[in-house]
Structures are given as structure tokens and as C-alpha cells.
Amino acid sequence: MKRANRTRAIAAVVGIALMAFLIGAAGPRGAGAQSPVTLNVYISGDTNIFDLWNKMLLPAFSKRYPQYRANFVPLLHGEGSQGVLDKILAAKQAGRPTDVDLWETQPSFVAQGAPNGLWVKLTNSLIPNLAHVPTQKLEATDYYGMPYRGSSVVVAYNTAFVKNPPKTLDDLLAWIKANPGKFTYCDPNTGGSGQAFMVAVIYKFAQMAQYTGSGYEQKMEAAWDPAWQMLKSLEPQMYNNGFHPNGNVAVLQLLAQQNVYIAPVWSDMGTDYLKRGLLPKSVRLEQISPPLFGGDSTVTAPVGSGHLEGTFTLLNWLLTPEAQQLVISGVSGYPGVDWKYMPDSVKMQFADVAKPYAPLPNSKYFADMLRLWHEKVAGGG
Amino acid sequence: MTRTPWFWAVGVLRRAVGIGALLALAAFILGPLATLLVWAFAGTWLFPNLLPEFSLKWWLYVLGNADVGKSIRMSFLSAPTATLLSAAICIPAAYAFARLEFPGRRVLLLSFLSANAFPKIGLYVSIATLFYRLDLMDTFAGVVLIQLVNTLLFMIWIPTGTFRGINVNLEEAARDAGAGPLRTFFQITLPIAMPGLIVAAMFAFIAAFDEAQGSLIVGTPNHITMPVMMYALVLGYPQPVGAVFSVLLSLPSVVLLLLAQRYLRAGYLAAGYSL
Amino acid sequence: MRVHKISKQGALGLALVLPPLLVLGLLVILPAITAVVETLKPPVGIEATPFANYAQVLGTRILRSDIVFTVVVTLVSVAAVFLLSYPLALYLRFVRTRSTALLGVLFMVPLFVPVVIASFAMITFLVGHGLVSTLLYRVGIEQFPRLMYNATGIVLTEVWVSIPFAVLILGAGLQAIDDALIDSARDVGAGPLRTFFAVILPLNATPTMITLTLLFIAVFGSFTIPYLVGGNAPQMLGVTMTAYLTQYLRRAESVTMAVIAFILASVVGVVYVASVSRRERTAR
Numbered sequence: 001m002k003r004a005n006r007t008r009a010i011a012a013v014v015g016i017a018l019m020a021f022l023i024g025a026a027g028p029r030g031a032g033a034q035s036p037v038t039l040n041v042y043i044s045g046d047t048n049i050f051d052l053w054n055k056m057l058l059p060a061f062s063k064r065y066p067q068y069r070a071n072f073v074p075l076l077h078g079e080g081s082q083g084v085l086d087k088i089l090a091a092k093q094a095g096r097p098t099d100v101d102l103w104e105t106q107p108s109f110v111a112q113g114a115p116n117g118l119w120v121k122l123t124n125s126l127i128p129n130l131a132h133v134p135t136q137k138l139e140a141t142d143y144y145g146m147p148y149r150g151s152s153v154v155v156a157y158n159t160a161f162v163k164n165p166p167k168t169l170d171d172l173l174a175w176i177k178a179n180p181g182k183f184t185y186c187d188p189n190t191g192g193s194g195q196a197f198m199v200a201v202i203y204k205f206a207q208m209a210q211y212t213g214s215g216y217e218q219k220m221e222a223a224w225d226p227a228w229q230m231l232k233s234l235e236p237q238m239y240n241n242g243f244h245p246n247g248n249v250a251v252l253q254l255l256a257q258q259n260v261y262i263a264p265v266w267s268d269m270g271t272d273y274l275k276r277g278l279l280p281k282s283v284r285l286e287q288i289s290p291p292l293f294g295g296d297s298t299v300t301a302p303v304g305s306g307h308l309e310g311t312f313t314l315l316n317w318l319l320t321p322e323a324q325q326l327v328i329s330g331v332s333g334y335p336g337v338d339w340k341y342m343p344d345s346v347k348m349q350f351a352d353v354a355k356p357y358a359p360l361p362n363s364k365y366f367a368d369m370l371r372l373w374h375e376k377v378a379g380g381g
Numbered sequence: 382m383t384r385t386p387w388f389w390a391v392g393v394l395r396r397a398v399g400i401g402a403l404l405a406l407a408a409f410i411l412g413p414l415a416t417l418l419v420w421a422f423a424g425t426w427l428f429p430n431l432l433p434e435f436s437l438k439w440w441l442y443v444l445g446n447a448d449v450g451k452s453i454r455m456s457f458l459s460a461p462t463a464t465l466l467s468a469a470i471c472i473p474a475a476y477a478f479a480r481l482e483f484p485g486r487r488v489l490l491l492s493f494l495s496a497n498a499f500p501k502i503g504l505y506v507s508i509a510t511l512f513y514r515l516d517l518m519d520t521f522a523g524v525v526l527i528q529l530v531n532t533l534l535f536m537i538w539i540p541t542g543t544f545r546g547i548n549v550n551l552e553e554a555a556r557d558a559g560a561g562p563l564r565t566f567f568q569i570t571l572p573i574a575m576p577g578l579i580v581a582a583m584f585a586f587i588a589a590f591d592e593a594q595g596s597l598i599v600g601t602p603n604h605i606t607m608p609v610m611m612y613a614l615v616l617g618y619p620q621p622v623g624a625v626f627s628v629l630l631s632l633p634s635v636v637l638l639l640l641a642q643r644y645l646r647a648g649y650l651a652a653g654y655s656l
Numbered sequence: 657m658r659v660h661k662i663s664k665q666g667a668l669g670l671a672l673v674l675p676p677l678l679v680l681g682l683l684v685i686l687p688a689i690t691a692v693v694e695t696l697k698p699p700v701g702i703e704a705t706p707f708a709n710y711a712q713v714l715g716t717r718i719l720r721s722d723i724v725f726t727v728v729v730t731l732v733s734v735a736a737v738f739l740l741s742y743p744l745a746l747y748l749r750f751v752r753t754r755s756t757a758l759l760g761v762l763f764m765v766p767l768f769v770p771v772v773i774a775s776f777a778m779i780t781f782l783v784g785h786g787l788v789s790t791l792l793y794r795v796g797i798e799q800f801p802r803l804m805y806n807a808t809g810i811v812l813t814e815v816w817v818s819i820p821f822a823v824l825i826l827g828a829g830l831q832a833i834d835d836a837l838i839d840s841a842r843d844v845g846a847g848p849l850r851t852f853f854a855v856i857l858p859l860n861a862t863p864t865m866i867t868l869t870l871l872f873i874a875v876f877g878s879f880t881i882p883y884l885v886g887g888n889a890p891q892m893l894g895v896t897m898t899a900y901l902t903q904y905l906r907r908a909e910s911v912t913m914a915v916i917a918f919i920l921a922s923v924v925g926v927v928y929v930a931s932v933s934r935r936e937r938t939a940r
Contacts, residue, residue, distance in 0.1 A: 112905060244888045247616050276619075370904055378889035403759060474674075477668070492680065623776055
């Protein structure tokens with residue numbers, strides 16, 4: 001009797017499983033394209049950016065354009081991007097539309113996709129407000145990415161322990177040597193704040209202009225050798241004898257836990273953490289000279305998107321004063337458009353922050369910088 | 382009688398070492414989880430405070446996040462489905478591996494190792510292209526299939542071992558008594574194998590549940606699982622957020638643990654599992 | 657008659673085995689072969705030999721050290737899990753005190769904790785200025801060794817997540833050993849150690865091999881734990897591969913490393929099958 005019951009139970013369970021599978025397989029395929037049109041917006045970044053999009057930008061956009069609704073997809077910082085690129089590429093190869101309507105990601109992924117013709121080339125006729133964006137910002141992404149916000153990496157220091165904060169890069173390097181174990185930067189693979197420090201040291205020894213344009217010659221990288229030597233020599237003075245944590249947030253946490261006294265951080269993340277009490281009140285942010293890099297976060301439109309009209313509407317709206325104000329108030333970011341298009345009150349408010357920052361190297365050199373850092377600095381040559 | 386004091390001393394020593402070892406193990410296993418639990422209720426926790434400033438604000442933050450709920454639901458729908466499907470196709474195969482002679486048996490058994498031996502990173506573009514052609518992208522079925530691949534190893538090997546450990550005479554006796562092969566399987570073999578099969582199912586479930594890299598490609602944007610969500614929370618959000626989510630996730634696991642206790646007690650395992 | 661029976665059995669066997677094999681074939685073997693073929697096409701600008709990619713990867717110093725690092729960390733982790741789990745399994749099998757029940761629940765706990773959570777928990781516990789370090793600091797011990805974000809962190813976390821699996825498999829094997837055998841060994845005068853090496857270990861050989869093999873493969877190919885808990889260099893292969901693909905835009909090297917990792921992991925699998933086959937042959 002017992003065995004028969006058990007047999008029936010097993011059969012029932014297996015049957016249910018198969019049914020669930022079949023129902024799931026036949027079920028609806030995600031957000032359908034009825035009215036209003038739903039745009040899938042993929043954003044890679046940290047919590048403050050997710051909140052900016054999810055709580056501020058997208059609701060405001062839907063209010064302004066009720067025929068569009070947005071489905072917000074937050075992405076693993078750095079990790080999920082390869083999967084998304086693979087998806088878009090696979091869709092193109094299979095001749096199908098992709099469900100990615102807009103993508104904010106690191107420049108390297110845009111660069112990977114460009115040779116395959118994955119992205120829409122943005123022009124003033126597609127997006128009228130593009131005329132407000134400084135041209136060199138658009139050239140930097142080959143017109144595949146539209147900058148909508150900016151931020152720069154600054155130096156955060158804990159005034160409780162640092163009485164004379166360094167004001168220049170050389171001061172900072174000297175401070176690191178004099179105070180072993182109290183500074184670090186995140187692994188450049190994992191966060192822009194670490195990349196900025198690495199790039200600043202490279203710019204000290206090599207001509208910045210050679211790496212920020214669109215050319216790429218591998219032999220130019222020999223000029224980086226003194227930078228690798230300098231960074232390598234600093235390794236013993238890093239926190240925990242040369243440890244570089246995983247990500248921007250991890251460094252902020254080290255700063256908060258007083259494991260380090262000085263660290264490079266993104267201006268918007270640092271401000272956000274201070275506001276929320278996640279950093280002790282004694283921490284201050286400052287830009288050094290020559291400045292650490294800053295960049296614009298760009299959004300890209302895949303050619304295979306099924307809702308390009310909606311995407312272009314969203315892109316255009318992102319560059320309006322209304323949206324740019326949200327960027328500034330939401331994440332203490334810099335606008336993507338030229339400052340002259342912002343109201344005076346905003347310009348005054350951000351007089352300190354709106355300092356120039358160093359440009360990013362182009363993505364091919366950047367990829368090699370990341371690899372060589374691992375080989376020569378972390379890996380010991 | 383001089384033996385007694387010596388024996389007694391050794392006994393006490395052994396017990397002390399035993400208890401010490403038990404406490405050390407408990408600290409090692411439970412310590413990290415306890416720390417995470419405290420972080421979940423921390424407003425801020427700065428060194429060198431032994432305890433944080435307590436606050437529930439991060440709970441409100443996490444629970445207010447709609448994506449979190451969606452991912453929990455998706456994981457608890459897809460992982461059990463993948464496990465049960467895996468059981469359905471793998472258990473008969475395991476029986477074949479254990480009892481039947483057929484050409485290439487050993488090679489085929491070994492080939493299931495490959496599912497876990499090849500780093501998945503190299504596979505995902507090809508899998509994605511295939512899924513696009515089969516219209517499986519961003520579907521529940523697609524996520525289940527990806528998770529299914531992770532379960533194959535456990536669902537083949539452990540049941541194979543389980544079935545092998547059952548005395549053939551029991552089955553032969555039933556056949557001699559006139560029972561057909563299916564009846565023998567369901568009424569003799571399966572009940573004895575059950576504890577081993579349940580262990581296999583548990584490992585398979587956990588493998589399906591933990592799957593992150595493939596589910597990301599196949600499941601976005603509408604079928605996000607918890608591991609995919611967790612990565613983002615742990616790396617990109619303040620520490621208490623990851624801790625809160627971890628506690629939320631552990632609750633179902635604790636329930637599973639209590640339910641599974643019956644089958645995992647050492648005695649039960651012996652019943653059907655020996656190689 | 658006998659020939660007819662075997663071929664009928666053979667057909668049935670193959671039929672039953674077909675469904676999971678199909679899944680395996682389509683979702684793992686086929687993409688894996690595609691990847692291997694891809695790596696045999698030589699990269700542009702280098703001499704056209706099919707193994708150019710492999711020569712390049714194995715010729716890069718840091719990649720060689722990553723491979724060696726992965727193997728070493730894996731071996732240490734597997735050894736550590738084994739050394740911790742076997743006594744546990746023995747204790748659970750042979751000792752019956754009140755603490756046995758507690759222990760039985762305790763060792764299962766990591767099984768139900770997803771790997772990301774486990775890594776995160778270990779960090780909060782063992783990092784500098786984490787819980788343990790703070791506790792020691794408060795009692796006056798200011799120096800704390802670096803236990804996280806290096807090989808030690810990886811090993812500790814891999815051990816933590818692997819204990820339940822190892823204890824279960826080893827324990828199940830131990831259950832199968834008849835008490836009578838142990839008693840008879842004791843009667844002959846063998847001490848506990850001797851009994852272990854002469855009786856228990858050989859009888860429990862197959863579960864031991866399974867445990868070692870599966871543990872090796874799991875740790876070798878792991879990504880989450882070394883990614884969250886490991887150091888900057890050298891890195892485990894799973895992390896390196898991902899970096900080469902997503903950060904350094906070097907797909908060819910990444911897939912080449914994947915194939916190398918697969919070959920190394922297969923070697924272990926082959927060793928296992930060979931030893932089990934030998935045992936089965938001698939047993940018959």
C-alpha cells in the first residue's frame with residue numbers, strides 16, 4: 001500500500017514538473033509590444049545610478065511621453081555586460097530584433113560591438129538636442145554613444161588622520177610613500193576610480209594626447225614603462241601590502257572603516273555616501289592637479305532594437321534641461337550637454353565641481369592598460 | 382587497576398579536544414553567517430565598534446525594490462522545475478548506467494563530467510545563438526534549460542551509484558515472482574534508492590539555484606534569478622543591503638534544511654548508497 | 657540466446673540514456689567543440705600554426721602563473737576539505753553522543769547558502785577590521801593576519817562551501833561498511849589508526865575518489881569565490897578568463913584558457929575513471 005502511494009506521488013510530481021515546464025515554455029515572452037510601448041533600458045552602474053534612472057529619469061520620461069513606458073534593467077557592474085553584448089550580437093547573427101532598446105555600459109563594450117555594426121550612428125537629424133553636446137565628447141565614442149551625465153574621479157581623504165592633504169599628483173605619490181598601508185585604489189578591472197589613478201600616473205610619464213584620440217599603435221605603449229615601474233614601486237605601500245579591492249564601492253567601504261585614509265573615488269559616489277552617512281563626516285573630496293580623469297557616461301542604441309523611435313525620443317529627452325537637472329540633483333553629476341545650456345543658478349552651484357578633468361584614453365589603449373597593469377604591477381612583471 | 386586513571390585521563394582529554402574541535406567548527410561555519418545577520422540590521426557600522434548602530438532602514442530599501450521580489454519568485458519557480466525535469470530524464474538513464482550493459486557505457490558516463498569541467502564563459506555565445514534560433518531567449522524554458530545543464534552531473538552520478546548499491550538479488554527475486562520490469566523498478570528498486578535520489582535532487586537543486594552567468598544572458602530582462610540579482614547587490618550597494626538580501630534568501634533555505642533533515646541523517650543514506 | 661539478450665539490453669540502455677545525452681550534446685559538447693575549433697584558428701599577424709593561440713597563452717608569464725596558481729589553490733583546498741571532512745564523517749559514523757545530532761545539522765548548513773552569500777559572509781567575518789579582527793583588537797591584539805583577498809581567503813571560502821558535500825559522500829560510503837568488520841579488526845588488536853588505514857580507507861575508496869574528483873573540478877573552475885574573495889594577481893583561471901574576455905577585449909586568449917582548463921580538469925576525471933575501472937575489474 002505504502003509503495004503504491006509513493007509511486008503515485010512520484011508520478012504526480014514528475015507530471016507537474018513537465019506541465020510547469022511546458023506552460024513556462026509556451027507562456028508569454030516578457031513585456032509585449034502593445035500600447036503603451038515598453039522600452040527596455042539596460043543600465044550598468046552602481047546604486048546611485050540605478051536610483052537616478054529608476055526613481056527619477058524614467059518616471060519623468062513616462063510622464064512627459066505617456067505613450068512610452070520603460071522597463072528598467074539594472075546590470076551587474078562590469079560582469080553582465082558581456083552577456084548583454086553576446087545577446088545583441090547573437091540576435092544580429094540570427095537575424096532577429098534584440099530586446100535591448102537602450103544600453104548604458106562601459107566604452108569597451110561599445111567598441112567591441114562597433115565593427116559588427118551593432119549600434120546606431122547618432123546624428124542631429126535623429127536627435128535634435130545632440131547639437132548641445134560638445135563635439136569632442138561625441139567623437140570620443142565615434143558617435144555611437146550619447147553622453148548624458150558626467151562625473152570625475154576625485155581624491156577622498158579623512159581629515160581626522162590627514163592634516164595636510166596632497167594637492168598635486170606628486171604630493172599624493174609622496175604621501176603614499178610616507179604613509180604606507182593607508183592608501184589604495186580599486187583593481188582597475190573593477191572600477192573607474194582605480195582606473196583613474198592608474199591613468200593619471202601613465203599621463204605623468206607619457207603624452208596624454210597620443211592615447212585619447214582614435215589612433216592605436218601598440219609600440220606607443222612602450223612609453224608606459226616608467227609608469228608601470230612607479231606603480232610597481234608603490235605596491236608595498238598600498239593597503240595590506242598591495243591589495244586592490246574589487247570595485248568602487250569596496251574602496252569607499254575601506255575608507256569608511258578607516259582601513260585607508262586617502263583613496264580615489266567618483267565624485268558622485270563620494271557625495272552620495274557622505275549624504276547617507278556611509279562615510280564618516282570627516283571625509284572630504286578634492287580634485288588634485290593635474291586632475292584625475294572624468295568621463296561621460298554614454299548611452300547606446302542597438303541597431304536591432306524593435307523600438308528605435310521610442311529610443312530616439314528618450315535620447316532626445318535626456319538632453320533637455322529638465323532631464324539634465326535631474327542628473328545634477330540626483331547624483332551630483334555633471335551634465336552631458338555643454339554647461340552653457342544649463343541655467344545660471346546651476347552653473348553657480350557647481351562652480352567648484354565643474355573643474356576640468358582629464359580625458360579617458362580610447363578603448364583599445366584602455367584595454368591594454370588594464371591588461372598590462374595586471375601583468376606588470378599586480379603580477380610582478 | 383593502574384590502567385583506569387590513565388584511560389580516564391585520556392578520555393577527558395579526548396572529550397575536551399572533541400568539544401574544542403566542535404566549537405571551532407561551529408565558529409567557522411556559523412560565524413560568517415552570524416556576522417552577516419548583524420550587518421542586516423546595521424544602520425551604520427564603523428570600526429572599531431563591536432556592534433553597529435541598529436536600524437531597519439535598509440530593510441525598507443530592499444523590500445521596496447520591486448526587482449528583488451521578482452527575482453525571488455523567478456528563482457523559486459525555475460530551480461525546482463529544472464531539478465524535477467532533470468530527475469525525470471536522468472534517473473532512468475542512471476538506472477541504465479547502473480544495471481544495463483551497452484556499448485560505450487563508461488565513456489558516456491564520464492562525458493557528464495564535461496558539463497561541469499568546461500568553463501561556461503567559453504560556451505555562452507554559442508548557446509545564446511542557438512536559443513535565439515529556437516526562440517528560447519528571455520523565456521522561462523530557456524532559464525530552466527540553462528539550469529538543467531548544471532544539474533546533469535549530480536543527477537546522473539549519484540543515482541547511478543545509488544542504484545548500483547542495491548542488491549541485484551532483490552530485483553531478481555521480484556522478477557522470478559512474476560513482476561514485470563517496470564513494476565519491479567517502481568515497487569522494489571525506487572523505494573530503496575529514494576534517500577540517495579533525494580540527496581542527488583538536493584545537490585541538483587542547489588546547482589540550478591546558484592547558476593548565474595548563463596541565466597543572465599537567457600533570462601534578461603524579464604526572467605532574472607536571485608544569483609544574478611545578488612551579484613549586483615553585493616558588489617554595487619552598501620554592505621547592509623547585501624546582508625538584508627542574504628537574510629531574505631536564507632529563510633527558504635532554512636526551511637529546506639529542516640525539511641531535508643529526515644533524509645540526510647547518516648543512517649538513511651546507507652540504505653541505498655554504496656559504490 | 658545470450659547475444660540476443662545483450663543487444664536488446666544494449667538498445668534499451670542507449671535509449672534510456674539518450675535524453676540527458678541530447679541535452680549535454682546540444683548545450684555543452686557542441687558549443688565546447690565550436691570553442692576548441694575557434695582556438696585552433698591562428699590569430700592574425702602571427703605565424704599560421706594551429707597551436708599559435710596556445711603557444712601565446714602558455715608563453716605569457718602571468719598566465720602561466722595563473723594556471724599554476726589555480727592548480728595549487730585547488731589542490732590545497734581539496735586537501736583541506738578532505739582533512740576536515742573525513743574526521744567529521746568518521747565522528748558522525750562511529751560516535752554516538754548528544755553532540756552528534758548537533759554536528760549532523762551543523763555541517764549541512766553551508767549547503768543551503770548560495771555561494772555569493774557565502775563569499776560575502778566570509779568577507780565580513782575575516783577581513784581586516786571585520787568581526788574577528790575587531791574582536792581581537794578589543795582584547796588588545798592589534799596585529800591581524802591577512803585572511804581575505806588572497807589565496808588564503810579563496811581556500812577558506814572554498815572549504816566552507818564544500819564541507820557538506822564531502823562529509824555526505826564520505827559518510828555515505830562509511831555507512832556501507834559493516835560494523836562487524838570494524839569489530840573484527842579491533843578484536844585482532846588493531847588500534848584506531850591502523851583500523852582506519854587498513855580497513856576503512858580501502859573499503860571507502862570509491863566515495864573517496866568521487867569526492868576528490870568532483871571537488872577538484874568544482875574548485876578548479878570556480879568563478880564567484882575567487883572573484884569576490886581573491887587577490888589581484890595571480891588569479892584563478894575563471895576570473896582571468898572573464899577579464900580577458902570582458903575587460904581586455906582578448907577573446908581568443910580567453911577561449912584558449914577555457915580549453916586548457918578543460919583539459920586539466922579532464923585529466924583528473926580520467927584518473928578517477930581509470931581507478932574505478934581497475935577496482936571493478938579486480939572486484940569481478
